[in-house]
Amino acid sequence: METLIIIIFIIGYLAITLEHNLKIDKLIPALAMMAMLWALVAFGLDKFEMWFDSGVHSLIDGFAGFTSEEKLHLLEETLLHHLGKTAEILFFLLGAMTIVEIIDYFDGFATFKNYIKTKSKKKLLWIFAILAFILSAIIDNLTATIVLITILQKIIKDKTTRLWFAGLIIIAANAGGAWSPIGDVTTTMLWIGKKVTTVGLIKHLIIPSLLCMIVPVFIASFMKPFKGDIETVKDVKGSASKYGATMLYIGLGAIIFVPFFKTITHLPPYVGMMLSLSVVGVFAEMYSRSQFSISNVVDQEGDDSVGHHSPVHSSLAKIEMPSVLFFFGILMAVAALESLGLLFVGAESLKTIIPNTDIVVMLLGVGSAVVDNVPLVAASMGMFQYPIDDPLWHFVAFSAGTGGSMLIIGSAAGVVAMGMEKINFFWYFKNIAWLAAAGFIVGSIAFLGMRAIL
Numbered sequence: 155m156e157t158l159i160i161i162i163f164i165i166g167y168l169a170i171t172l173e174h175n176l177k178i179d180k181l182i183p184a185l186a187m188m189a190m191l192w193a194l195v196a197f198g199l200d201k202f203e204m205w206f207d208s209g210v211h212s213l214i215d216g217f218a219g220f221t222s223e224e225k226l227h228l229l230e231e232t233l234l235h236h237l238g239k240t241a242e243i244l245f246f247l248l249g250a251m252t253i254v255e256i257i258d259y260f261d262g263f264a265t266f267k268n269y270i271k272t273k274s275k276k277k278l279l280w281i282f283a284i285l286a287f288i289l290s291a292i293i294d295n296l297t298a299t300i301v302l303i304t305i306l307q308k309i310i311k312d313k314t315t316r317l318w319f320a321g322l323i324i325i326a327a328n329a330g331g332a333w334s335p336i337g338d339v340t341t342t343m344l345w346i347g348k349k350v351t352t353v354g355l356i357k358h359l360i361i362p363s364l365l366c367m368i369v370p371v372f373i374a375s376f377m378k379p380f381k382g383d384i385e386t387v388k389d390v391k392g393s394a395s396k397y398g399a400t401m402l403y404i405g406l407g408a409i410i411f412v413p414f415f416k417t418i419t420h421l422p423p424y425v426g427m428m429l430s431l432s433v434v435g436v437f438a439e440m441y442s443r444s445q446f447s448i449s450n451v452v453d454q455e456g457d458d459s460v461g462h463h464s465p466v467h468s469s470l471a472k473i474e475m476p477s478v479l480f481f482f483g484i485l486m487a488v489a490a491l492e493s494l495g496l497l498f499v500g501a502e503s504l505k506t507i508i509p510n511t512d513i514v515v516m517l518l519g520v521g522s523a524v525v526d527n528v529p530l531v532a533a534s535m536g537m538f539q540y541p542i543d544d545p546l547w548h549f550v551a552f553s554a555g556t557g558g559s560m561l562i563i564g565s566a567a568g569v570v571a572m573g574m575e576k577i578n579f580f581w582y583f584k585n586i587a588w589l590a591a592a593g594f595i596v597g598s599i600a601f602l603g604m605r606a607i608l
Contacts, residue, residue, distance in 0.1 A: 184483030262402030295331030332555030519557025
């Protein structure tokens, strides 16, 4: 039965990896794989010899001797445990994504465009790279990439030039997301899973991540595509909201508040994110009523039609639910392997083959460029049993977060940029991959050096 479960996981994994070739959204194999794995676990429950207790991070002694009723009760408890942990991550992401959409509803991100005055390609490269690095740490690397490429399209006319900029934005966004607990889905998983703390993550990864961004951008700044001035897009004045800048600052401030809320209250991060969302929602509704009161008096009178112009309703409608369901499927599928003790046994075997965990983690980073980094990190959380803020978890966060930059399909930021700018896989591999690899290697060396010193 264990063999069949592993085969189904591998097939599902391949289907996710080959999403673009199969023309099937990756959430479909993720959900199918999750349901089938847990169904097989339930069917073969009496035959399994091991069971992993995620609460204490160890195998349960004497599981083989449990009665069918005891095993079934344990299965139900384990399923609820993993569902709860997965829900913590998903509700956190839903809150963050909604706040970002509310900011976008008021065209808040256009504020950044107003600060960009230079036409020098080299200066623009550094501006976009620094913005990507900082923004991704606050609003996550996926959203930062969407925001910056949208601004890029409004500034640079030449398609080829934009491709080069987009490539470096991907590297910078992934580097920026690696040192923040809310900067990347994988770091959020490690943070909520109590593998890392906010202070520990920033302390150990800020310099390696910064080098991972600076080295590729520094090299690229001397290359031909970034010499000279840009040909700008003719600026078309739109009907931007007068509350755009205000909502930008309120929204970003609300997201930054979440780690502080967790530190003070010791409550799960999703609780703080829901509080932040409610605060941002209050301001959004207030400003929306002011904005629409002249043309629609009914809204102010409390009629049910207020939802038509509600920025919160509008933002929730734009949430990437396929991504949320994909995370759910993947995390619960990996949880099935973890519960059977397969990841635990696999980790022990891997340690025997490759005793050096640093090499294993670096291979994880390279692997995240080929396949999705979410299941890789989820698997590592089940494989390694190290205490919170152990250097290994920081290295996992860095490798999985930045290693994906080496291929266009290796990160969420890369995939969204690929869609927005129609970036060719082989063009990226030829022109950007080596820059990303250089940053990854330098950042990894910096991390290992800092660990030795500290």
